[in-house]
Amino acid sequence: MNRIFSLAALSAEISLGDIVVETGFAPGAECSVKAVVTGEGDMTQETVLTPVIARRVAGGLSVIAALESQSISLDKGETAVVEFSGTLPDDLSGSDFRFAIFDESNTPVNGRSLTVAIGPAAPYEISSFATADGIVEPDNTHIELTVKTSSKCDKQFTAFVGDPLDPTATIAFPQTTIAAGSTETLVFEGSIEGLAPGESYQAKAFTVDKSFIVGVPGASVLNFTFRKADGAGDALTTIGAESAGEVRYYDILGRRLTEPTGGAIVIRIDAEGVKKIVTPKFQAMKHILIADAGSTKIEWALISENGSSRHIGVTPGINPVMATDAALVRAIEGVVDLLNGVRPDKVYYYGAGCLPHIVPHMAAAITEALGVGDVSVESDLLGAARALLGRERGVACILGTGSNSGLYDGEKIIENVPSLGFIIGDEGSGAALGKHLLGDIFKGVFPPVLREAFFKETCLTLPEVIDRTYRAPEPNKFLASLVPFISRHIERPHVRHMVTIEFCNFMARNVAQYSGYDSMPVAFCGSIAANFRTQLQFAAASVGCTLGKVMASPIKGLIEYHSAELNGCRL
Secondary structure, eight states: OOOEEOOSSOOSSEEEEEEEESSOOOTTSEEEEEEEEEEOSOOSSOEEEEEEEEEEETTEEEEEEEOOOEEEOOOTTOEEEEEEEEEOOTTOOEEEEEEEEEOTTSOEEEEEEEEEEEOSSOSEEEEEEEEGGGEEOSSSEEEEEEEEESSOBOOEEEEEESOTTSOSEEEEOOOOOBOTTOEEEEEEEEOOTTOOTTOEEEEEEEEEETTEEEEOSBSOEEEEEEOOOTTHHHHHHSGGGSOTTOEEEEOTTSOEESSOOTTOEEEEEETTEEEEEEOOHHHHOOEEEEEEEOSSEEEEEEEETTSOEEEEEEEEOOOTTTOOHHHHHHHHHTTHHHHTTOOOSEEEEEETTOOTTTHHHHHHHHHHHHOOSOEEEEEHHHHHHHHHHTTSOEEEEEESSSEEEEEEOSSSEEEOOOOOHHHHOOTTSHHHHHHHHHHHHHTTOSOHHHHHHHHHHHOOOHHHHHHHHHTSSOHHHHHHTTHHHHHHTTTSHHHHHHHHHHHHHHHHHTGGGSTTGGGSOEEEESHHHHHTHHHHHHHHHHTTOOEEEEESOSHHHHHHHHHHHHHTTOO
16 A cells, blocks of 8 residues: 555545544554544535555655444534444554544545554553452552563543443553553552442453553453442432433432532433433533643643533644654654543643644644644734733733744734844844853853853853754753853852843833833743742833733733633633
């Protein structure tokens, strides 16, 4: 097979949800894959879906092997589970293959292609999956999963109660790295939502890897009974007197709820008596994923329909202007483990370098990495404005590795003085401060005591500085990496003066260019602004404006901004 599948467009008729691989990918072995697909348009005829194993080449993916195609016809909004199977070639092995599903026009479904490894049996297996006496307690649940390895294993192990594509409950074991040739017992302790007291269940262990759910060899099945808590039985057995058609909600302890919550037991009364339905409400819950992305790091937050919101972690940053499409995908895939099985319904990505011609590439990378079709890619400047100013007019500024500013009308950026990057712009940024510092050090502007401290603390030489600035990749990050030295010595007059000059340059060349800047809030976000607020205050006064809100990261403000959207069900 030498067909080339393009990744330039997305299927207009089908979108792809979760993928389950029961047996993994092994050479010469039968492979079974289940995928959730949803109709996105009004189909006039059946669409043929083909799952493929491929390698990335210029222009898309080159097919190495394919599973059996399946025909499907769906109405708009209709969802179905499609099962694919086939035997992989005997000579297929490696770790850099891509798995994707394409329609009959060679167009990727959701644009997703996920990295897979193909080789012999997994280098790990489950030797024991157990709980005390086959009983799972409503509270203080203790379940043990023992994993034996032949090589290093850093997979996330998760057990799904019921069908992994529509689980009754999920048991996530703590993620850890298991050394080669060792055995380690992973322990789940806590409570499991979504189970009915007194009922029997089966849980099966999988690894969750970059949106794939992959079966694990060995003793991967746990059969158990969910024990009734004291007093729970009465609450569930007395509802038979309720009126037919009435719906009530109970928690896992049998206590009446006024409204459904995550893991609630839904009790529906029908003409024939009581019908009990266990509904994992959290599976249907809406989630918004937010990214505040810079060249150095990406901060991620998750907002849920139940009102909860949290900062879920940080992954390495990326500059999309300088990165390939493949590098963009890899950068986004870093958040998969942080999501811990949660599938976002919408992604808001606010990123440095997200220029108009970059936005389609960034959006496609997010869709491919996370399988989310509803993606909004905006500049980090708009993210800062929404976080700092909400829906109020003002000037929003960023002082981080780079710098930027914009006039915000409460909805969008209506005017922007171009930042121009760290070579000819980015005044006041970490990169500009690092550049200024090196110039003053090596040109002898700083006094000997400061120069001596610099060489002792950084161990940098002039040849190293020249190489890392002019020859090595990402010189802006190198220059910004010198800011901790500046912070440690900010009380020294020469250092304080240097920082103040850079901030005054930023104010004069950026903020003061906006008409009416001195009569509206001028707010800042970024580590540089937060760390050197005193010098920033002085610089603001130098151009006659009042310093407004200052925050190290916009992520908290973005959570607040988008929470209102989710709570209003305006996804």
